[in-house]
Amino acid sequence: MLDRLLELLRAGGTHRVSDLARALDTTPELVEMMLEDLSRAGYVKPVAACTETCASCPLADSCIPAQPGKAWTLSL
Amino acid sequence: MSTCHPLQKVSPLPALQERPILVALAGQPNVGKSTLFNLLTGLHQHVGNWPGKTVERKEGDFSFNGVSYRLVDLPGTYSLTANSPEELIAREFILRERPDVVVAVVDAATLERSLYLVAELLPLPAPVVVALNMMDVARQEGIQVEPEVLQAALGVPVIPMSATRGVGVQELLETVERMARGDLPYAPRLPQIRPDHREVLEAIEERIAGYVPGPYSGDWVALKLLEGDPEMTRMAREALPPERWEEVHAILRAHDDAQVAVASGRYEWIGRMVRAAVTRPRIGQIGLTERLDRWATHPFWGLVILAGILGAVFWLTYTVGAPLQGLLETALVRTLAEGARDLLSGAPAWLSGLLADGIIGGAGAVLTFLPILVIFFAAMAFLEDVGYMARAAYVMDGLMHLIGLHGKSFLPLFLGFGCNVPAILGTRVIESRRARLLTILLAPLVPCTARMAVVVFLAPAFFGPAAPLVAWGLVLLSLATLALVGIALNRALFQGRRSAFIMELPLYHLPNGRTIALSVWERSWAFVRKAGTVILAVSVVIWALSTLPGGDVETSVLAQLGKSLEPVGRLMGLDWRLTVALLSSFIAKENSIATMGVLYRTGEEGLADFLAATYSTATALAFLVVQVLFIPCMATVAAIRQETGAWRWTVFSIGLLLGLSLLAGTVTFQVAMLVK
Numbered sequence: 001m002l003d004r005l006l007e008l009l010r011a012g013g014t015h016r017v018s019d020l021a022r023a024l025d026t027t028p029e030l031v032e033m034m035l036e037d038l039s040r041a042g043y044v045k046p047v048a049a050c051t052e053t054c055a056s057c058p059l060a061d062s063c064i065p066a067q068p069g070k071a072w073t074l075s076l
Numbered sequence: 077m078s079t080c081h082p083l084q085k086v087s088p089l090p091a092l093q094e095r096p097i098l099v100a101l102a103g104q105p106n107v108g109k110s111t112l113f114n115l116l117t118g119l120h121q122h123v124g125n126w127p128g129k130t131v132e133r134k135e136g137d138f139s140f141n142g143v144s145y146r147l148v149d150l151p152g153t154y155s156l157t158a159n160s161p162e163e164l165i166a167r168e169f170i171l172r173e174r175p176d177v178v179v180a181v182v183d184a185a186t187l188e189r190s191l192y193l194v195a196e197l198l199p200l201p202a203p204v205v206v207a208l209n210m211m212d213v214a215r216q217e218g219i220q221v222e223p224e225v226l227q228a229a230l231g232v233p234v235i236p237m238s239a240t241r242g243v244g245v246q247e248l249l250e251t252v253e254r255m256a257r258g259d260l261p262y263a264p265r266l267p268q269i270r271p272d273h274r275e276v277l278e279a280i281e282e283r284i285a286g287y288v289p290g291p292y293s294g295d296w297v298a299l300k301l302l303e304g305d306p307e308m309t310r311m312a313r314e315a316l317p318p319e320r321w322e323e324v325h326a327i328l329r330a331h332d333d334a335q336v337a338v339a340s341g342r343y344e345w346i347g348r349m350v351r352a353a354v355t356r357p358r359i360g361q362i363g364l365t366e367r368l369d370r371w372a373t374h375p376f377w378g379l380v381i382l383a384g385i386l387g388a389v390f391w392l393t394y395t396v397g398a399p400l401q402g403l404l405e406t407a408l409v410r411t412l413a414e415g416a417r418d419l420l421s422g423a424p425a426w427l428s429g430l431l432a433d434g435i436i437g438g439a440g441a442v443l444t445f446l447p448i449l450v451i452f453f454a455a456m457a458f459l460e461d462v463g464y465m466a467r468a469a470y471v472m473d474g475l476m477h478l479i480g481l482h483g484k485s486f487l488p489l490f491l492g493f494g495c496n497v498p499a500i501l502g503t504r505v506i507e508s509r510r511a512r513l514l515t516i517l518l519a520p521l522v523p524c525t526a527r528m529a530v531v532v533f534l535a536p537a538f539f540g541p542a543a544p545l546v547a548w549g550l551v552l553l554s555l556a557t558l559a560l561v562g563i564a565l566n567r568a569l570f571q572g573r574r575s576a577f578i579m580e581l582p583l584y585h586l587p588n589g590r591t592i593a594l595s596v597w598e599r600s601w602a603f604v605r606k607a608g609t610v611i612l613a614v615s616v617v618i619w620a621l622s623t624l625p626g627g628d629v630e631t632s633v634l635a636q637l638g639k640s641l642e643p644v645g646r647l648m649g650l651d652w653r654l655t656v657a658l659l660s661s662f663i664a665k666e667n668s669i670a671t672m673g674v675l676y677r678t679g680e681e682g683l684a685d686f687l688a689a690t691y692s693t694a695t696a697l698a699f700l701v702v703q704v705l706f707i708p709c710m711a712t713v714a715a716i717r718q719e720t721g722a723w724r725w726t727v728f729s730i731g732l733l734l735g736l737s738l739l740a741g742t743v744t745f746q747v748a749m750l751v752k
Contacts (some may be wrong), residue, residue: 002340014473029188
């Protein structure tokens, strides 16, 4: 299943966890676990959490990197 | 494992007669493992450290139904892959101490996560009983877990329980006792490695057979070697003859993707278990979010909805905000300016000029569009709070992929709508140097709030009721330019490489007034502070340059500068004043307005009315087009220099935007003149 997830990601594009779960016939929770696993193995990277640079940014709260683990990118 | 022969039931295992049943409690953190441990052992606990580690070791004794137990609380772990001391301790304890039973505590509400550990426990040489804890929590969340189905699927006993309420504990202990005595069948269904790697696993098993020291088993070690387990790799290297190890190592090197194959098997297994035993709610909030998202994140309709919402925001901003801005200009700026002139009638002319024309006319004019911004910020905060902005980002990203842009670029560019500076700093999330550079070059084409503030002020002044349409068109123009430049640069720099981006969208929810109010306050206050500092300072400098040397605007230093640039400005229908206003926006975008306020010295008439009466539609449109595409503010240019680390890219960016904006302005003006 992990390899099928990687295949989907390698095809490129933007994915939602729920769409990936549907494509793999599993639950979003399991997809999130797999993403964490792929991240440990270095295949994907969580989008960096906000640093102090973001502290003064008025959009920081709504910005996706402010919510760790919510966004991932494929490591190239 | 083994089932017992009936004769064995009559005389229990001799070992168990002499010593308490040794039970290991395994589970990930926060599944109620400690609650169960405390409930069972009460005051009979011994706390120490695991040998040679700083990890706490807890064990305790108790008896139930006349049977003594020794319970060892293994450290909370998510897996057993020797990634941490805790994982290693848990694994080594089961392998070396061979507990009579391992109780795997799992959380019924997050079964997937808990089952990964179970998938790793089952191949170890100790029988497992699953304590399906937090059944009450799962039920409250509407998650239905069927213990009998899970038991059948796993092939090991599953006891539903709720440790905090003491529910199911008795059944658990009875099962543990029967399992320890061998009274229960035990036939766990183990996760299997992905079929295409089965041969590789067997090849390793063959080569290490006979060399694996106790307490490890050959098949388990082979699996761990494929997973790249550092402990087992070290052990195998020491235990195997060098030439054997070389063979094994060569196989491992040739299959460096085996880790994925092993984990993949476990996930397939978890997926099967969960599909069989768990029913999740598909009603209420989740259902609503999914229904709305069917439209809001649709590749085509999502963009149409985004454009519609953006249009509605502008319409609301202008319809409600513009009259308030006019009111503020009449009530505040003009009254204050007149008051200042009256008050300073005896003072030198330059002082009253500085205060009335420079400070009040410049920074004051900027402050009058605070109501417009408050409404704009409130609308944006509302969209963020209900969860729509994440969808906007999502559909925009889809669009970016369609036009061949790098997926990772979307996040920083999205930030650019707030301010271009964090957008450029945000490109640090992109590792690829070329992708990062491209994103930095594109970021200034995202219309930031300061640029939008200028548009929001000038559009109603020039275009009246058509203002929302013009503003909307300007945003689309910016984004279309971004897309076209992106395609061109992407082709030149990237040759269309693909990348993936995964995000989770929050559920839609009712807006929270306090969150919105706080956001509006923070952004508005930041704007007022800017008006009181940078914009005020620039207003004073512009006033000074427009007054010196003789006190007449037409012969001032600034006029001379502006007039020297007039040939360029004329192509776009801009006079020297508009050209200077454009140039001053380099310090901060809002300065365009402040500069106009200082230069026109409109007094009674009001800046907005004066502009409407002075400039043609073609000039107004050309000015706005140049304004949104022009060189970004000084802070953004500094950020570009810092992040690219090269002046040549900074100059390239400035040149690119200058060229683009002048070209677009000229085309707009010339076409508008023809149409007229």
